[in-house]
Amino acid sequence: MRALLIVLDGVGIGAAPDADAYGDAGSDTLGHVLRATGVALPTLGALGLDRLRGLDAPAAALHGRMRERSAGKDSTTGHWEIAGIELDQPFAVFDRFPGDLVAAIESEAGIRFIGNRPASGTAIIEELGEEHLRTGRPILYTSADSVLQIAAHEDIIPVDRLYAICEVARRHADAHRIGRVIARPFAGGPGAFRRTPRRHDYSMAPPRSVLDAIAESGLPVISVGKVADLFAGQGIAASHPTADNADGMGRTDAIWRDTRDGLVFVNLLDFDTVFGHRRDVAGFAQALADFDAWLASFIPRVAPDDLLIVTADHGCDPTHPGTDHTREEVPLLILHRGRAGPLGTRDGFGDVAATIARHLGVPWPSGRSAI
Template sequence: MTRCLLIVLDSLGVGAAPDAADYGDEGADTLGHIIARTGLRLPALHSLGLGRILGEEGGEEGGAAPLASYGRMRERSPGKDSTTGHWEIAGAVLEEPFAVFEHFPAGLMEAIEEETGLRFLGNHPASGTAIIEGLGEEHMRTGRPILYTSADSVLQIAAHEEVIGVERLYAVCAAARRHADAWRIGRVIARPFTGRPGSFTRTERRHDFSMRPPRTVLDAISEAGIAVRAVGKIADLFAGQGITETHPTGSNAQGMQATEELWRRNEAGLVFTNLVDFDTLYGHRRDVAGYAVALAEFDAWLAGLLPRCRPEDLVIITADHGNDPTYRGTDHTREEVPLLVLHGGRAGPLGTRDGFADIAASLAVAFGLPPWPRGRPFL
């Protein structure tokens, strides 16, 4: 049976999408600007065809032809967040964007507060680290959790682990998730932190509570009796739907280790991995150097994994949106994303794909399923 690895490099955009101006993101280019600022070299990714994606004809190491098929993808769904991007990768294209709020409406707040018995601090857009530093001391004094949002469709709740335990925070977020559905909010995110005023630190026990997605190709794969193994925040983004086995992680390093172990011991099925540090630690924090180091670490890991891939395997490397660390603000950027496909010794251009759902359509082909109704397969 087919063995497939799908890796999402969270936020690794490769240039502004044609509609980027509609989102205020004209000129954004996550990877291009990182390379320009740091001189970053990614030999493993370039060997697969990354240079061609970036317009560097003949830019592979040693001038060799790419080892994989390569192209770009433009998102069809409105939005630029992880839930939207991953759902479309899995074949669910949104016609209506998730709701975004400057301040969450009174009706929603009252419902959450009534169920949880808590009142909240904040309720405005903010950087997660900044709002914790600003309100963390008051939170510790009053016991009131910190609630905030961003330019994405997210409702985030932060709490100190010594004030509100992690399991209690998860329960509060689960309650918020139930009420957020009516307001079409994509994700509720638990953001536990530790430390003291002036030195608060968010922990690795973040947990995402997503809306349940419409039917995706993950459902079709798992219903066919084929394993769908989720690494990182994948299971959270799909609310567990279509997932047969989940491996949550707290870092890129843990995600790469879990992926490698699954890839080594499994003979069939899909391993679906998200590496989130690119986005949360470096993109949102506008840390160009840190983003470059993390990419170099992934590239070195990939160089060790590629020899373990058999010709009949299907390996897809892509992203879900952009988050240009050189851009203004701290939010995601509307960008095209890379597409690298290693399968059957085939190599060559895949062009610019009209939608992320081409991946879902291709997974359906790879696993011998009926054609997926959205997307155009590239296999």
């Protein structure tokens, strides 16, 4: 038995009931992008996305929404809950990292930072990139999410050295309950700095998840994209980092062809990182269309006894004020044994973990299977 779980990072489907508490009332990533651009998504629409958007249309798959139970709206929280981990306490967020934390990282890593404030990743390297080139000091910044991000030019601080600095930061960040430390290498010159694909995420080690349960049963969990980073490699047999969505879809094609059992867990990041945070509505729409076209070509390779789940981890509405994630419900589309019909609004992302566990015959104590 094999399962494929695809997370469209940041593709929310409308404000969650508690969105106002996060400053996200009225957010609707998918709805706003589709209404603004008119982009057609015939494959997703036919599976059930059109029904989820309130259209009177047929649906060829099981379809519903999921409402996050954990506090927060970041990728780690969303992916962890998808894998059956519910957080009672959100990860910590900062406008400025505490002096003791910064000093501890600087002392052990042998560096001094510039920055230490909330910022868009592209904006901060434009603002501080020249100072970084002149001084050799890495750029420290954060966002509304629980992330400690360190940016450095690849010609000034080689990528392996940046990764080593981030590993030091990860050790010290645990005590401050910071969800992720992220290495953000960049290249280019003043006025034309650009982030490179060699980003690397360092997550807190998670509690036991359904990934561990699958691995303990003797079945492999294969990750594509940043999934392994978000789970600190825990429960994952093989990891395939990706440069962008196209790379992720191509790797999924190849891995699925060679997979006979277990779980392939995919994150497609561009919706969030490249388009959502940068408020690029047209780019977001094109990324959705590209995925929809790829999915149409991929579905014939999904056998009746396979399980395919397409969902998301949070919203990242490019029309909403600001540049941060948005607290939204997420779509849930499931292909399994030709079944079709509504799944309603699921109380928690953990129903995905329960569904995968049931399909693979793995014991799992929480969530409600959708199959």
